[in-house]
Amino acid sequence: MGQCLSPCCEKQGPHSPAGSLGRDSAQGGQSNHPASLYIAGVPVSDSKDTGCGEPSTPGSEWKMFTPYPKLPPIRKQGGATSEGKRMSLVSREVSESKILALFELYKDAEEDCILADGIERFCMDLEVKPEEFVVLVLAWKFGAQTMCEFTRAEFLQGCKALRADSIKSIQSRFPELLADVRDRQAFKDLYRWTYTFGLDSASGQRTLPTDMAITLWKLVFSQGEPPVLQRWLEFLEKHSNIRGIPKDTWELFLNFTEQVGDDLSSYDDTEAWPSLLDDFVEFENDRHNQNVTTD
Structure with missing residues (x-):
């Protein structure tokens, strides 16, 4: 250790604590100050000083601080910090x-879109079935206009919206997609979109066929089935004369499931419900009163 050349140390003389790290001086003699134990240059006993190493009162202990250059912080070699990794993931942009x-x-060999066969292979690679609820939500997020079809623009914009550019990254978004539609307004948007999605737009179809409506009702409610759903679907299946479901009936059925109790006791026929829902409630009341057979 080098000798301290500061003025406050020069005043101390050869026997000052500035020249000793223990009870004895470097020459082996006795110090003029009371013996005390120093740890890292600081005496164990508590004492006050004047700021440059001189005792404030005779007989008080010295504080000695050995000057040394400040060491730089230790950094891990060859690895990014967790914060750096997080920022890297957040800022990562998908590759168009x-x-x-x-x-x-x-893509289809002739059409510039993904058709039924391609969607089946797409679902197979995603390890899901085409009739699963998450595929319906994925098509909704892609903004698909026609069932069993993804246009180039829909696929591109949909993947960008999901921040996904591979099968693996699309799969990783499934939990997020399912969590999103647990929100009441998001599910309502999905539900309304499903009606248009089921129409055959190529033929100019404006009313959803009853068999397609039944299939889509089962699918869209597969994560949370209203108590009245099965009786409603049974009513539609028993009445083959009901060929199609108008859009207003589809949309108001969601309100119907939320407002009418399991036993339909909360149904108010003075409200502006579609006539098909009026017929359903009447049918259920008659069946409950055993006025009609159920076989």
Whole structure:
């Protein structure tokens, strides 16, 4: 250790604590100050000083601080910090070229879109079935206009919205997709979109066929089935004369499931419900009163 050349140390003389790290001086003699134990240059006993190493009162202990250069903080070699990794993931942008390459894997040979066969292979790679609820939600997020079809623009914009450009990254978004539609307004938007999604737009279809409506009702409510749903579907199946479901009936059925109790006791026929729902309630009341057979 080098000798301290500061003025406050020069005043202390050869026997000052500035020249000793223990009870004895470097020459082996006795110090003029009371013996005390120093740890890292600081005496164990509590004492006050004047700020440059001189005792404030005779007989008080010295504080000695050995000057040394400040060491830089230790950094891990060859690895990014967790904060850096997090920021890297947040700022990562999806690759449009990767999305388009993925689209080409499933695109129809003649049409510039993914059709039924391609969607089946797409679902197989995603390890889901085409009739699963999450596929319906995925099509909704893609903004698909026609069932069993993804246009190039829908696929590209949908993947960008999901921040996904590979099968693996799309799969990783499934929990987020399912969590999103637990929100009441988000589910309402999905429900309304499902009606249009089920129409055959190529033929100019404006009313959803009853058999398609039944299939879509089962699918859209598969994560949370209203108590009245099965009786409603049974009513539709028993009345083959009901060929189609108008859009207003589809949309108001969601309100119907929320406002009418399981036993339909809360139904108010003075409200502006579609006539098909009036017929359903009447049918259920008659069946409950055993005025009609149930076989």
